[in-house]
Amino acid sequence: MAPRRPLIAGNWKMIASSRHGLALAAELAARAKGAGAMKCDMLLCPPATLIRQVSEAVAGSGLAVGGQDCHAAPGGAHTGDVSAVLLAEAGCSFVIVGHSERRRDHDETSEMVRDKAAAARAAGLTPIICVGESEAERDAGETLAVVRSQLEGSLPEDAAGADTAIAYEPVWAIGTARTPTGAEIAEVHGHIRHRLAAVMGEEAQRTRILYGGSVTSGNASEILATAEVDGVLVGTASLEADAFWRIGESCP
């Protein structure tokens, strides 16, 4: 089976201005066009209002565009929501689902996340399903149990191989400049791979498992060299073109 190609995903969250986002996209597109063959896939996830413009800005650069969330329904009376179909039409090929900030701010359950991931796949998008324990859960020794329960609850029944990605994001590591040790990341990623294999068999070898939480250009090489880490989901450091680009260059 072909080795998994690393995926470097930038989660812009609610970036403070469109101007910043469009400048970032233009700068990264220019770098990608000037670079030779890349060792990884690079993905930008802007807020919904910027997706189409960012898609146009990065066209032909090899950079991919993704959403940060989608509704589980393909359409209908859901004021304020965006469907996976609309994301795909606007230029997305990925969508993040179940980010801990959505689970927290919008009371999203794993069941809701699973339905969103299924909608994403139905629209031809690759969902990046986020899971991760809180600090209290880690302190209580519940990390693997929490991750397993979120993973099994959030994974669509027919998810298979490369058409789904997982992001392990410990809640306490997001935006805090704290990261788990390499051994801790490897343990959780190994557990995720094991659980994926129990559900989808051999296909699990094709699923990319990303790490997210305080990834920087300083720690990316070490994290990306960790066993079972197939990429990173980057928040803060993805808002600076040079830092994000250097994370991409850190791929083994």
Ligand code: PGA
């Ligand atoms: P961070 O965010 O890189 O700022 O910690 C990561 C994320 O929430 O995806």
